[in-house]
Amino acid sequence: MARKKPQGKKSKKAEVEEETPDLESVDQGENSDGSSQYSYDGSDGDGSQQEDEGSDVYVSDAYDDDDDFEDQGSSDEDEELMEKQHEDDGSGDEMNELEDLEQTYESAPRKWKSGKRSATGNPRKGTAESQLMHTDDLSSDDEDEDGTGNRIGRVPLHWYDDLEHIGYDGHGKKVAKSASKTEGDRVDQAIANADNQLTGKFVVHDALNDKSVELTQRQLEIIRRIQNGAYAHPEHDGNPDYIDYFSGVDPELSGLNDNRYLPKSKFQPSKWEKMQVDNLLRKLEQGYISMDYLTGKVRDMNDANKNKDPNAPFLLWTGAEEDELNMKKGPQHIAAPKVAPPGHAESYIPPNEYVPTEEELKEWEEMEPKDRPHGLLVPKKFPNLRSVGAYKHSVREAFERCLDLYLCPRVMKRRLNIDPESLVPKLPKASDLRPFPTAKCIEYKTPYDGDDAPVIRCVSCSPNGQFLASGASDGIVRLWEVETGRLLRSWDLSKVSKSVDPDCDEDDDSIKPVVSLEWNPNAAHHCMLAAVGKCAILLATGTEGVHDAAITEALLSEAKTGGNIKTEKAAKAVKWHSVKSESKPVSSFGLSSGPICALLTRNEVASLRWHTKGDYFVTVSPKAGAPSVLIHQLSKGNSQQPFSKAKGEAQTACFHPSKPFLFVATQQHVRVYHLVKQAMVKRLISGCRWISSLDVHPSGDHLIVGSLDRRMIWFDLDLSHTPFKTLKYHERALRSTKFHNRYPLMASASDDGAVHVFHSMVYSDLMRNPLIIPVKILRGHSIQKKLGVLNLSFHPTQPWLFTAGADGRIFLYQDI
Amino acid sequence: MPDSDSDSSNEGFQVRVALKLASTVENRSLEVPTEPIAVPADIGRKGLSAVVNHLLGRSVGDNDDSDNDSKSDADEEDDDKAQLNFEFIVSGTNNRLLRKGVEREARQHGISLEEAIPITYFPASNVPDLSEEKEELPDWVSSLSSSGSLLFSGCYDGTVHVYRNDQQALKEVHSVTVSSGPIKCLDTTVHKDQTWVATASLDHTLSIHTCDSKGKSMQAFGECIHEGFSCTTSSLNFCSAPSQLLASGGGNGTICLWDVTNAGNDGTDAAPKKRKTSSGKKSLLAQIRPTAVLQSAHSQLVSGVSWGNHSKDNATTLISGSWDHSIKLWDVERQDCLLTLNGSRVVACLDTSYHSEGVVATGHPDCTIRLWDVRTNQSNQSSVVSDKTFRPSHKAWVSCVQWSQTNAFHLVSSSHDGTVKLWDIRSSNPLHTVKVFGKEEKGLCLNYQASAEDGPKVFVGGSDCSIKCISF
Known part of the structure; x- marks a missing residue:
């Protein structure tokens, strides 16, 4: 092998660092042979070709029996060497297959040399540094115990290529290249x-020491294991058998560890708590509660709002509210109730009045111990403290x-600290709601004979406001002048009523009272209606001027001739009788004055x-049954009976001011009928027992009902068939309720002699509720025979009020 | 009568005042030296009055102050040296009569007490005297009017009674039934040696009668007819010479102007002709048509009309008050509303001042008399009701209010509470109150007569069917 190995590991490390990206591993799975063994080239290539390679340990698949290979102890270095060898082999002729193998190695990611592998067997990314460190760690110099190994450190091996030696050993001697x-x-x-x-050897060349190992x-097994990502040492058992050391209770049998696996919900935040927290946050944002309330500083937000003083001094450095919150966790401490301190009865010489007599003792014995005045104790006198024995009931x-x-549950009673004033809605001051009638101004004195003044049952003011x-x-x-209280005319209708009624004897002295009276609301029509006995009597007032005279005359012409009822049914129910009267009209243009026509019905007309x-x-x-409610048309002299069957006893009825509706009040309900469609539209449930009066707001959308059981009931017709408001201010039955035509006023008259005036503002905005504020109680009428104020009527143009009392007096109340 | 020095030593704190007789007072003998004198700080009207009397040497030994106020008035004419009552005005107090102590008045208006406080004084008005005699009438007296020495009274039974006002007593001269209904209002004027009487009745008629200067005979002259005028006339006012226009306010808010006195002279329209009245009798009457109609001048009953200026010859402005809470100023020729003043209460009666143009007094059902400024020539139009001028001193509906012809500051008012009150507009409380009627009798009308030799008189009529006289 021509390779020369530099001495010194440091240079080697540097080389490795440079070469890290090219470092390749031998992956068994990638092996083109499919064999489980490593293929290798045991022969060294030409050293000159691989000078730039730092770590020159070649792993050969062949099992070489060369002895000159030394175990390097570093798998990394082995692989580097192996790789090198592959390259060398690639340059060689024989190992084409290995070359192919190398190509596959090249293409596959082989970073496992970093020393660790994931469980899946894929090589883990690692830095060259860690790789080197690892190499250092695992390479041990102890192997070279006698110091004969090459000790050049990590210097490039090619430095020694030209030399005879490959480095120096531990003793400073040259290590010669192996021949x-x-x-x-x-x-x-x-x-x-x-x-x-052939022999199955696996020989690696140690370039540093120039040996084959x-x-x-x-x-090999270790290498294989490392490659597979298993524990390196074969003797290590990764999955030892579980030894159950706890021998006390069988968890399965005992049930203590029954649900070994906690449900998922245990690990998830509570939704309920989140809702509560959200709720609190929302309130906090909207300002219903404050942080003080959340932290428990304030028990009741009502107190907090009341006592909040913007100028009050505050602590600048507070803010440890969380701490305080933490401190106040847990249920509040409730102190045990204190024992009552001992009294005179417990004394050993109690005063004589505490010492029970024998009768008392007997009495006590019959009582339950808790009912006795001193409980179990029986006060007794002792001559001295010494002679006082043990208290026998102490244990008990x-x-x-x-x-x-222990047993009696104690609860902190949170006292509701609400200022009663704060619950009352803020109302405008009555003085801001002027004008409304406040003071008695004029009295209209009814002349009478005898002792008792006649009870005034009804009043009505003319549309121009000058006559009453x-x-x-x-x-x-009686006809009065409003301004001065002068009596202008009086017409006896009782006689008229009797003269018309065939059932009445001529000798009958009984006087029929005028029960109801109403002036024609049209200013051009100078007539009014009065209910006397079974008759509704039409009166011409004779107050008309030049123009109105003709209008009124035309209106009354049919009535003067006796009417012409078209339907038979109505003709049975009512008869028009024309009446002559000699009264002189108030106006010189007036053509007639006094009763003109009497409409005789079957029973007493009430309203x-x-x-x-x-x-x-x-x-x-x-009481007339089905024809109790009759609608008459004056200009045509016609009458109609709208209902063929009586639904309860009709008390009073009233027209809608602008629409063809008729309100009929029975004792407990108010029915609303559509006159054109001839159908019932609505049934208003008043909730009272006996309706006495009824009035419609000029807008037509509101209705007030007065009842004999002291209530005044306001219906919003657009809103509901139940009362919008029920006012119960009077002490006695209500007799009359009225709206003012122009001013936002309404009033109720009662048998308690008082008239209550209300400010009743109705808004055109449908979203706003009517504003009803009591502004004045008018007193002045005395109560006669349990009757107080029987009727009232507003002045048509001024905020003035006429009241008629059972004491025979008529008052005009003005705004003063 | 202690002198001022001894007074001051008793009281401790004093102020110096400089008294000066008002320049309008003709009787200059009442003048006192203008040197400042020291008086107790809390001295009031009576105390100062005593001081002035003392300075004038008018003290009567046995008369003390309180007596003086009530009793000694009758003696005044006889005894030239009798004590007089004086009214005082501390200068700089907005021309208000002194009612409290001098010191309080001065402090309230920020007048320095260091210097002598200038105070103007003048003799107080006499205590009114209700004469015992009264003229009985058949029915309620609803209206009174005087012309020269004649007093006309309208009655609720439709009659007009004419009285001659001789020396002390009224003497009934004539009475005539004018209408079928109650007379609501009446006004008179003198033209062509005749007294023209206009009466409005509750039966919607407005009739004109003429009366000779003696009041002996009274003849129907004509009837005012307006087709659209279909409501009761509630107020009447004749303009003074020479135009003699009659203004009438109606119950439906119309105001009509009638040229009554010239009706006979011009045009065929107003010529006397036969007419069948509604009551069926034939009469020879002039049918007078209105010269001008202010249709729907008010939205409600016109309760008072008054010509803008009593004194000037040619009246061009008319002031009307109504139940619709407003006062309106009208230009008659243009038939145009110049000014509308809205109050908060119904106007029950109205009168314009004789002396100062544009000052209107109104009586209201809420027991109050209010003063209005209806001048339009001011740059700012904020001329509104001065609500605080008078305190509500009446106890009921103020039925009539009338200015004094002689005194620019005085006005009289009658009320349904049966009293007549004399007011000075420089004081918020009435100067005098006379209980004219008994309990539950209403005062309905009054007439202030200034011309009589024996001082001004006020005739009052009401629901007790009599005319009473109060002499001031």
Whole structure:
């Protein structure tokens, strides 16, 4: 072999470093032979061709029996050498097959020389540095114990190519090149290789020492194992049998280790906790809670909001809130209840009043111990402390206390600390909601004979606001001037009613009260309606001017002639009787004044209402059965009976101001009928027991209902068939509820003698709820025979209110 | 009467005041030396009055102050040296009458107490005297108007009663039934030696009557007819000479102007002709058509109309107040609204000042009298109601308010509470209150008569069916 080996490993290392990318391994799987053995070329190539190769150990597949091979102990170096040898072989003639093999080696990734391999057998990437280190680690100088080996270190071997020696040994003597190698030629090498193959030897050439080393079977096995990625040493057992050292309890049988494998959920974060944390974070962002609340500094956010003072001093360097949170973990400590301190009864000389008499003792014995005044203790006087014996109940009491502490669950009672004021919604001040009626201004004095003033049952104001009509229990409708309180006219309708009614005797002295009264809401129609007995009586007020006279006359012409009812059914239910009256009109242009026509129904008329336009009106006679609700048209003198069957006892009825709807209130419900479609649209459930009055907001979308069980109920017709709000302010039954036509006002009159005025703002924005605020309680009427204020009526243009009382007085309340 | 020095020694703290008689007072004998004198700091109107009386040497030995206020007025004419009451105005206090102590008044207006405080004084108005006599009428008295020595009263039974105002007592001269309904308002003017009486009734009629200067005979002259005018006339006001335009405010917000006195002279339209009235009787009456109609001048009842200036000859502006809470100023010739002032309350009655143009007083149902500035020539239009001028002193609806013809600062008001109050616009409280009517009787109208020799008189009518006289 012509190769010259440089002395010194350092140079070798450097060489290796340079050559690292080209380092190749012998991979068994890649072997083109398919044999499990390494193919090799045991012969050395021409040394001059391989001078640049650093590590010159050749691994030969042939089993060479050459003795001049030494075990290098470093597999890396072996492989490098082997590789080198392959190259040499490639240059040679005989080993074509090996050349092919080498090509395959070249193409395959063979980085396993880094010293480690993955379990799959693929070579692992490694740096040249680590490879060298590894080489160093594994190459041991101890093999050269006598110091005869080459000790040149890692210097390039070709430095010694021209010299006779290949280096120096441990004693400084030259190591001579082996003659056989230097002298031998390729023929010899080929022969030797062939021999080795035959004998199954594996010979490697140690270029450093210029020797051929024959690898032992063990070394080959190690190489093979390393190549396979197994433990290098054959004697190492990678998978020893499990020795169960724990001998106490059989885990399978005992069940202690039953679920050896924890479920997946144990390792995953809790979704529930995440939701809670998210929830808290959301609240925190929105400001419902603060960090103080989360860390437990504040127990109740209501307190926190109340006590928050923006100018209060604060600690600049706090921020260890997490620490405090950690400190407050766990259930809160609940102190045990304290034992009551001993009293006089426990004294050994209790005062005499504590010492029980014999009767008391007997009484105590019959009682349960806990009901006794001193429990088990019986106070007793002792002459001195010395004579006080052991307390016989001490053990029992201690035991009971222990039981109490142990068994009785104690909970920290979180007192709900809510300021009651904060629950009340913020309402605007009443003074900001002016104007509304506040003070009694004018009294309309009803003249009467005898002691008792007639009960004023109803009032109504003319549409222009100058006249007021009142109906009293003496059957007289009176016409007043609003401004001065002057009585202008009075018409006795009781007589009219009786004269019309065929059932009434002429001698009957009973007086029919005017139950209901309403002025025609149309300003051009100067007439009004009064309900007296079984009649609804139409009165001409005689207040019209030049123009209105003609309009009113045209309107009333049919009524004056007695009406012409078209349908038979309605004709049975109601009859129009024209009435003559000699009353002089207030106005010189007025053509008629006083009762004109009486509409006789089958039973007592309780309520009547005009339609806003002043042509139609509805009368309600609750006890009349099916024809209890009748709709009349004044201009045509016609009557209609809209319902063929009575659904409950109708109490009052009312027209929608703009749409063809009719609201009919029975005792507990309000039904809404569509008059054109002739169908029920809605049934409003009031929740009260007896509806007494009904009024529709001028917008037509809201309804108020007064009931005899003290409630005023507000319905939002767009919202629901149940009450939007139920107001229960009065102490007695409600008699009348009304909306103001122009101002956002409503009022309720009650038998408790008071009138409640509310600010009732309705917004055109459908999203905003109506604003209902009580603004004033008007008192002034006295209660007579359990009747208070029986009716009220707003002034059509001013925020003024007329009230009619059972004490016979009519008041005008103004905004002052 | 202790002198000022002894007063000051008692009280401790004093201020110096310089008293000066107001220049408008004709009786210069009331003048006192203008040298500053020291008075107690908390001295009020009565104390200063006593000081002035003392300086004038008017003290009457046995009369003390409080007596003086109430009783001694009757003696004033007899005794030239009787004590007088004075009103004081501390200069620099916005022309307000002194009602509190001098010191408080001065401090409130930031007047230095170091120097002598100049105070103007003038004799106070006399304590009004309600005469015992009263003229009974058949029904409520709704309106009163005077022309010369005649007093016309409209009644709720539709009659007009004419009284001659002689010396002390009223004497009924004539009465005539004017309308079928209650008379709501009445106004008079003098033209061509005749007194023209316009009456508006609740029965929608507005009729004109003429009356000779003696008041002996009263004849129907005509009826004002306006087709669209279909509501009750609620207010009337004659313009003074020479145009004699009648303004009427209606219940539906219309204001009409009628050239009543010239109606007989020009045009065929207003010529007397036979007309069948609604009541069926035939009458020879002039049918007067309105010269101008301010249709829907207000949205509600016009409760008061008044010509803008009583004094000037040719009235061109009209002021109207209404139940729709507003006061409007109208240019009559252009028939145009010059100014609208919106208040918060119903205007119940209205009167314009005789002396200062553009000052309007209104009475309201909320017991208050308000002053308005309706001048339009100001650059800023913020001339609004001065709500704070008067405190609500009445107890009920203020039914009538009228300015004094003689005193630019005074006005009288009547109310449904049955009282008549004399107000000075320099003080927020009334000067005097006279309880004219009994309980639950309403005062409905009043008439201020200045011309009488024996001082101004106020005639008051109301729901107790009588006319009462208060002399000031």
